[in-house]
Amino acid sequence: MFRTTDIVLIAVMIGAAAVTYRIKQNAESELEHINRIRTQIRLEHDTINLLQADWSLLTQPKRLQKLVELYQPQLNLQPTTAEQIVTLDQLPMRPVEMPKPDPQAPGQVAENNPDKTVTGSLKK
Amino acid sequence: MIRRWLKKFRRSGGMAEEAIVVDGSRKATGGRAGNRILMMGVMFFCVYGVIAGRLVYYGSHKEEDNGPPPARPTEARPDIVDRNGEILATDIKTASLYAEPRHIVDVDEAIDKLHTVLPDLNYEDTYRKLKSHAGFVWLRRQLTPKQEADILALGVPGLGFRTERKRFYPGGSMAAHILGLVNIDNKGIAGMEKYIDEQGLSILQATGLATQQDLKPFRLSIDARVQHIMHDELTQSMEKYRAIASGGVVLNAKTGEVLAMVSLPDYDPNNPYNALEKDRFNRMSNGVFEMGSTFKTFTTAMALDSGKVHLSDKFDTTHPLHYGRYTIHDYEPKHRWLTVPEIFKYSSNIGTALEAEKVSIEHNQEFLTNLGLLTRMPFELPEVATPQQPKVWKPINQITIAFGHGVATTPLQTAVAGMAILNGGLLIEPTLLPRTQAEADEHTKRVIKASTSQDMKYLFRLNVEQGSGRQANVPGYFIGGKTGTAEKVVNGKYSHTKNFDAFMAGFPIDDPQYIVLVVMDEPKPYGGWPATAGANCAPTVGNIIRRTAPILGVEPEFGHQLGALLISYH
Numbered sequence: 001m002f003r004t005t006d007i008v009l010i011a012v013m014i015g016a017a018a019v020t021y022r023i024k025q026n027a028e029s030e031l032e033h034i035n036r037i038r039t040q041i042r043l044e045h046d047t048i049n050l051l052q053a054d055w056s057l058l059t060q061p062k063r064l065q066k067l068v069e070l071y072q073p074q075l076n077l078q079p080t081t082a083e084q085i086v087t088l089d090q091l092p093m094r095p096v097e098m099p100k101p102d103p104q105a106p107g108q109v110a111e112n113n114p115d116k117t118v119t120g121s122l123k124k
Numbered sequence: 125m126i127r128r129w130l131k132k133f134r135r136s137g138g139m140a141e142e143a144i145v146v147d148g149s150r151k152a153t154g155g156r157a158g159n160r161i162l163m164m165g166v167m168f169f170c171v172y173g174v175i176a177g178r179l180v181y182y183g184s185h186k187e188e189d190n191g192p193p194p195a196r197p198t199e200a201r202p203d204i205v206d207r208n209g210e211i212l213a214t215d216i217k218t219a220s221l222y223a224e225p226r227h228i229v230d231v232d233e234a235i236d237k238l239h240t241v242l243p244d245l246n247y248e249d250t251y252r253k254l255k256s257h258a259g260f261v262w263l264r265r266q267l268t269p270k271q272e273a274d275i276l277a278l279g280v281p282g283l284g285f286r287t288e289r290k291r292f293y294p295g296g297s298m299a300a301h302i303l304g305l306v307n308i309d310n311k312g313i314a315g316m317e318k319y320i321d322e323q324g325l326s327i328l329q330a331t332g333l334a335t336q337q338d339l340k341p342f343r344l345s346i347d348a349r350v351q352h353i354m355h356d357e358l359t360q361s362m363e364k365y366r367a368i369a370s371g372g373v374v375l376n377a378k379t380g381e382v383l384a385m386v387s388l389p390d391y392d393p394n395n396p397y398n399a400l401e402k403d404r405f406n407r408m409s410n411g412v413f414e415m416g417s418t419f420k421t422f423t424t425a426m427a428l429d430s431g432k433v434h435l436s437d438k439f440d441t442t443h444p445l446h447y448g449r450y451t452i453h454d455y456e457p458k459h460r461w462l463t464v465p466e467i468f469k470y471s472s473n474i475g476t477a478l479e480a481e482k483v484s485i486e487h488n489q490e491f492l493t494n495l496g497l498l499t500r501m502p503f504e505l506p507e508v509a510t511p512q513q514p515k516v517w518k519p520i521n522q523i524t525i526a527f528g529h530g531v532a533t534t535p536l537q538t539a540v541a542g543m544a545i546l547n548g549g550l551l552i553e554p555t556l557l558p559r560t561q562a563e564a565d566e567h568t569k570r571v572i573k574a575s576t577s578q579d580m581k582y583l584f585r586l587n588v589e590q591g592s593g594r595q596a597n598v599p600g601y602f603i604g605g606k607t608g609t610a611e612k613v614v615n616g617k618y619s620h621t622k623n624f625d626a627f628m629a630g631f632p633i634d635d636p637q638y639i640v641l642v643v644m645d646e647p648k649p650y651g652g653w654p655a656t657a658g659a660n661c662a663p664t665v666g667n668i669i670r671r672t673a674p675i676l677g678v679e680p681e682f683g684h685q686l687g688a689l690l691i692s693y694h
Contacts, residue, residue: 061352
């Protein structure tokens with residue numbers, strides 16, 4: 001008849017089988033997942049490649065030039081001429097702007113009422 | 125039957141008891157055993173016969189066209205990009221749609237559905253294809269991934285895709301001669317594509333290590349914008365001056381990098397059906413021409429560099445030169461003594477010949493060889509021609525070579541030699557690969573003195589301000605250049621109507637950053653101007669510089685006067 005050890009061993013065996021099955025199942029599903037992602041990556045790579053080609057096709061100088069010519073009335077784009085390129089140190093100093101004195105304000109130079117004091121430098 | 129088995133059993137039962145009977149029993153069944161063996165033999169023979177017959181059948185019978193042809197293994201190639209990373213050539217995967225008519229259930233439905241994705245599908249043609257009993261038909265080659273996904277989403281049975289890798293050149297013919305071509309197996313057969321293969325890509329491909337992701341983009345020294353402007357301007361000029369061909373190159377005068385190189389007529393590498401036509405070869409590196417007056421640059425530089433001629437020296441150009449049965453005339457005779465700058469400015473053949481005479485023939489030959497004008501130039505492109513020179517240099521050869529007749533070189537190496545004259549006297553090997561200043565120094569050789577280069581820059585500027593190159597002038601960019609109008613040899617004689625024109629320029633000429641050379645083959649007179657280089661090549665160079673200088677980052681300056689360079693006048 002069944003002894004305790006037999007029962008234990010059978011239980012261990014079934015358990016081991018279950019665990020193995022589970023691991024195998026998991027591995028398979030993971031593998032499937034990986035393969036799906038791989039396919040996706042490959043597709044994305046191909047798409048990126050194609051989009052890059054597309055982008056360079058759309059930004060071809062030849063095409064841009066044609067577009068500029070076509071939409072000249074709206075865009076009014078012109079080639080840069082040599083006269084338009086200036087570096088900062090080639091620019092002359094900005095003229096200093098003096099605030100215009102307000103004759104009414106107190107403490108300002110009075111333009112209309114010359115000072116009555118007569119100094120030696122002034123001739124009467 | 126059963127009785128027989130029983131008998132047999134009984135006998136065998138008896139065998140254990142009487143060993144002597146064994147022999148007898150065997151004899152008793154002997155005849156029938158032979159029968160059985162024969163039966164078994166026949167059976168096995170039949171089975172193996174059927175198998176063998178089937179094998180022979182499969183071996184000899186040609187499989188009906190029953191599916192797509194085997195995929196062509198196309199190797200991955202690296203992208204080719206310009207110096208700024210703009211794509212010049214790339215691999216794209218395209219899907220081609222095929223159908224297996226036997227598996228298609230409802231032809232009308234299938235076509236209707238396909239029409240939603242491919243509106244331009246020919247209904248009748250497709251119907252005929254799908255109704256046929258062929259195992260396999262192509263419906264449409266090279267679809268985009270979007271179309272592929274849409275067709276897959278339709279869920280029509282009997283349709284399938286085969287992906288193919290295809291080389292794609294977004295710029296079309298823009299840089300055709302630089303990039304070259306690949307064959308149907310994606311192997312480089314011309315231009316840089318071939319160069320890349322020779323650099324070890326073919327080994328990588330053979331060992332299966334070349335995958336699209338691992339291959340780094342291959343960077344060139346070309347600037348796609350400059351290349352386009354060059355292509356655009358040359359196309360316009362060729363039309364305007366009705367030339368049969370033209371070409372141009374932009375070089376970085378400090379590093380020898382080629383920024384743009386165009387040869388027209390060219391071809392579209394995406395559809396190179398005409399690439400091998402005789403007329404469409406790369407004239408810049410693979411065509412040799414007598415460069416005409418452009419060569420006076422080198423003669424003058426040689427005369428000045430030898431120390432035997434100075435800028436202030438005068439030469440008698442009053443009368444044409446007579447050499448045996450040859451007479452050398454000037455295009456615009458001045459009938460007086462001319463100084464060296466005047467000879468250069470008026471492009472006097474007589475004056476230049478007299479300058480060359482001051483130098484020995486050996487030295488003359490050595491000087492031009494040093495400039496790399498007489499030997500095959502080292503360059504990445506496989507298409508490089510070898511210059512032609514007289515086997516033995518006689519005095520008359522020296523005289524004609526002085527003004528560019530008698531030696532045929534490629535326009536590219538003329539530009540490279542011109543670069544050496546203008547950049548301070550350093551000959552730099554040209555390259556199509558990006559190069560730093562330090563790397564450039566390793567490929568550099570001094571060919572003339574810096575002071576000679578200084579004089580030559582002055583002469584180049586003088587030629588644009590007062591001489592034949594006036595139409596090349598662009599205010600602000602301080603261009604210096606030399607025209608060259610060579611008469612072409614037609615049936616062994618110099619033709620007076622067919623010219624080969626060239627204009628070589630450097631800018632800004634006080635310290636040239638870039639060298640531009642434009643050549644034109646057989647231009648026609650235009651707008652009252654004769655078909656000379658000053659009237660067609662010079663304005664083309666002017667236009668190219670006007671458009672490219674801001675892109676190349678050359679700062680315009682208006683402060684320069686000729687006087688600034690006159691310091692070098694001695």
